Amino acid sequence: MAIIMKLEYEKSIELYACMQRIRLVEEAISTRYVEQEMRCPVHLSIGQEAAAAGVCLALETRDKVFSTHRSHAHYLSKGGDLRKMLAEIYGKATGCIGGRGGSMHIMDLDVNMVASIPIVGSCIPLAVGSALADSLDGRDNVSIAYLGDASVEEGVFHESANFAKLRDLPVLFVCENNLYSVYTQLHERQPDRPITALAEAHGIPTYHCDGNNVEEVYRSTLNALKNARSNKGPSFLLLDTYRWLEHCGPNFDNDIGYRTEAEFRIWKNRDPVILYKKNLLKKGILTEEDTVELKCEIQKEITAAFDFAKNSPYPDHSTAINNVYA
């Protein structure tokens, strides 16, 4: 299946920079959350950067992303505007949807981040519908449905997979398996069988990657996209990864007892950002100074974006009634 391919120099740096940016943004949110100015639930993606960057950097801008409650990394990877994202989390008029949805609804048509939906599984059929429209009109866009490991427990995943395969639609199901739904482990929710078997049962080809290896994710995505663009239908990507922080909120929560410190450490040692940094340093694609400089630049962007968000006005409450009907 895998295409043998040497990544271009620029792409490698792009992948790294994207992950680093996500990491620093999420850390900044985590740090500043205590100020109580981001007044909405946040589901952070620290630890899962490769799943976002590896998939989205393989996409064209015209490809469409549908995401979940945990969407920051997807948006940033899809080329999203950090200022609009932070402003949205701050509930400001300058947010990507004017403060209407907050962190759980990040969407921005400028970069074809079509929707983020906080109801588990609810975005999946939307991606399939988007793929159906493209298929009917003969456009070779691909639609991406991000899902968590819990989403495959929702019937709507199966209904969507059945239909996507029935019509061989250009859709890519990306399952980030971080082993947990909130505080519940995978084995308490699903029997012991591979998650990929679920997609295969519908006749959908699957890829199972180390979700913390950004190049592996990137390559598998390219394969799946090729398939989709040549009318060979949907694919399913299973990415094994891990969320470092609590399910919802800015803190670590290993102390509350639903997972072990040991498990956490294993995954922390497989930090997707550091792993890839080491890789690129070894290959000589990056130097230590490059990485420091990059971090600096990103930090500058982040500081400016937070300033933008904080200084932006709240939407006027009299506008809350607008846009109920088109």
Added chain:
Amino acid sequence: MAIIMKLEYEKSIELYACMQRIRLVEEAISTRYVEQEMRCPVHLSIGQEAAAAGVCLALETRDKVFSTHRSHAHYLSKGGDLRKMLAEIYGKATGCIGGRGGSMHIMDLDVNMVASIPIVGSCIPLAVGSALADSLDGRDNVSIAYLGDASVEEGVFHESANFAKLRDLPVLFVCENNLYSVYTQLHERQPDRPITALAEAHGIPTYHCDGNNVEEVYRSTLNALKNARSNKGPSFLLLDTYRWLEHCGPNFDNDIGYRTEAEFRIWKNRDPVILYKKNLLKKGILTEEDTVELKCEIQKEITAAFDFAKNSPYPDHSTAINNVYA
């Protein structure tokens, strides 16, 4: 998988008699439907008798059946009372649920026909719940969820299968694949992959039988039941079969053009009742006279049951408000 086993003489006759009884009952309903006294939709099982008899005659009375809109054959096979069934279809007070549900809701706790539900897929989790209760309390009953080939398109099937396997519950999913959902063929609704793959994906063992071969169905059911009773969890039975009459109503409908006469004829030649009759005649278990006599007896029962249903009173409309709350 298959246990090698010689069916007892009596069981063979029972299987045959059960199928013959279903056939004659459904034919009688079909014939008398024009009188417009059975004033509810009926979904008849002619052609699918083996799937009902083969499964239900393998059950104990304490095992529980959950069925669909097409439930007559299941009820009769589970030991149901023909008079109560016909009276229900006639909307009479003597019906198994006093006329409240009609043909689409046949249920009777006396024989553990726990429910028939006309919403596709809706009965499946009920069977799983029943199995959970038995499992929690350590009873070795098995719960049977009957489903049509369309039911596996409903998300609730997958959600139920996932949970049943997660807890290894004593439930048997019986899928009667008659190739159609109303007037739509299987291949217009599902991609080209085996239906059994869907259950296997959840880790559930499957049996795929000639659904018109009653002994094969019976034997596979016994295997699955053994599994369930020894806490090894759910099984999935796929039974290939065919409905002869229209989806809903008393008539043949090959003329309307959704299926070919040729296809129909192939299946008619695989009539489960005749096939088994020939088999038993050949083996000398039955004689032609036996079959004639059996038919006679059944016809007598049917005539009496129709008389009973027709002569029974309607429930008084003032009782329609009763039993909203327990």
Added chain:
Amino acid sequence: MTSDRSISLGEAIREGLLQASQRDSSVIHFAEGVDDPLAVFGTLKGFGDKIGHERMIEMPISENALTGVAIGVALSGKRPVISFQRVEFAMLALEQIANNAAKFHYVSNGQHNIPLVMRLIVGRGWGQGPEHSQSLEGMFAQFPGLKVIMPSLPEDAKGMIIAAVNDNNPVLVIEHRWNHYAVGNVPTEYYSKDIVGPKKIRNGDAVTLVATSYMTLECLRVADALSSVGVSVDLFDLRVLRPLDLEPIVQSVKKTGKLLTVDTGYRKYGIGAEIVSSIVEICFNFLKLAPIRLGLPDHPTPSSAGLIKNYYIDSIKILESLNTLIKLDRSSFEGVKKNIFNERKDIPIDVPDPFFKGPF
């Protein structure tokens, strides 16, 4: 735009949908059996041959996902029309309907439009029973962002279904199966009827009568029977449950001082409750008597013809309630009642009434 061609409401819906589909190639149809020989009670009959079978999307029996898929194509510039043979099946899709369809335009701050039509057919009669004959409009009407309409008369039905297809919002079209049989004059050409407000279909001053869906037909019978004894009523077909415009009803009640509402669905927590309480709020000082609501009694629909004898609201019941407001003299009342009885006569309770032939 008049016509003396008479067709049934079912045919009118079909004609409207077909013309809309022919004019706009972005219209695509979803249904279980979308292109099958019966084509959703005939309402999609022949569409595949006329607009291309590729625009007829067969739905697997997956109501939740396929509603989501339809929303997804709507997000992408198509105009999907999804037809459910029974409104009950849409219960499985409620999450998609009430969250994604209803709120996308709002949440996206106006970026997304969802030009989706969902046809939800209400069953009745012939022993359909508790899970195939519910009226769930009261439930759907609760969600801002949805439009919810219930066309009752053939001419409206054609024009409103065309408007629904052209609307940039999700429009739920709740069609009562018995309305499908009602026959009336329907123009042959393409036309659109705005999705706004109730429609006054009889004019009078004795009382204000507001009905939804099939109940409009039963009320029409009463209104016309009453006219024989010189009593005239303002009869409104509510048509649009959301957005709800009660202004014409307010005007009427200010004139009549009396209000009777007749729901297709349950009386309790039904559409009539919203109408009555809104009208009372605005017209308190004009009301001469307490408004009356009619609707289904508070239990599921049984299957047996014996049990449903008294279940549905019919013209007789409407007349009786109306009479507590208008107090006819005994002989007029009995005369009107007899007229109504004679019209339905011995048609069984569980089959549609052939009476309802327009022009309305």
Added chain:
Amino acid sequence: MTSDRSISLGEAIREGLLQASQRDSSVIHFAEGVDDPLAVFGTLKGFGDKIGHERMIEMPISENALTGVAIGVALSGKRPVISFQRVEFAMLALEQIANNAAKFHYVSNGQHNIPLVMRLIVGRGWGQGPEHSQSLEGMFAQFPGLKVIMPSLPEDAKGMIIAAVNDNNPVLVIEHRWNHYAVGNVPTEYYSKDIVGPKKIRNGDAVTLVATSYMTLECLRVADALSSVGVSVDLFDLRVLRPLDLEPIVQSVKKTGKLLTVDTGYRKYGIGAEIVSSIVEICFNFLKLAPIRLGLPDHPTPSSAGLIKNYYIDSIKILESLNTLIKLDRSSFEGVKKNIFNERKDIPIDVPDPFFKGPF
């Protein structure tokens, strides 16, 4: 049965559920995270250790099937309690709830009972936004066969949740997250409070005030502030939306001639519509002014703290509406308003109010 022990409504729910579960071994619990460290906002905390982990059934994220499974165990003699962290998730299970749970007893002609408790938690505040803070009680209340309750006060909550567990019908318990924080006296022993009728929690003659759920607390504040200027009101906590018993409210309106309802959910097509139209029907001649309904405006809940500024009903809005019925003199009105303002003062709009400490 009195007590001077003060606990929160959340704790009261937990205590009631735990005592009920300990007395009856057929009670089993379903939830997503049923036995996790947070245990459904603490309401199931420690249950596994106390009643056996095997009675705590972890739900995969499969709301539709698992609701069906719970109905299936209920059919089989268990008493399942299923807890949803947000009422929205139950939308996915509507078919099971509205068909199987609500109608089984009816359709089976009384053979089946469904002793099921579904806890549905309503979110609010902290930017929850459009899909995590809906009040869907108006929807569920439409289905005969369901019981729908909304306990508001700690003592009631404990007794009613115990009654719900013992009830042989499906009972939906809609808990507003902000009610969870309300503190009041709750007896320590096991007791049951019948699932019937509204509860009068303040006694007066100026006006009849009927509230649901969290709005009861906002109304309480108004009622108590009014008493400082010598105005007393009949305040009812509706508590039971289905079956609906309005008799005590009828009696009150016959006395006061004035009615204000305050919904947690949307005003349009909401609970208040049923109350107002029923009361008008019965009390038409006693009403001095048109009844008023309050409820949420007709749009989804935005996330931004800026946008929700005027969205929810609060004590000030209630006071203002009430004043159109009771017409206080200017200085009394301003005084009461100031009292209320001072109580909430600078607590941000999107966090619960610590004011609500009983005894109520």
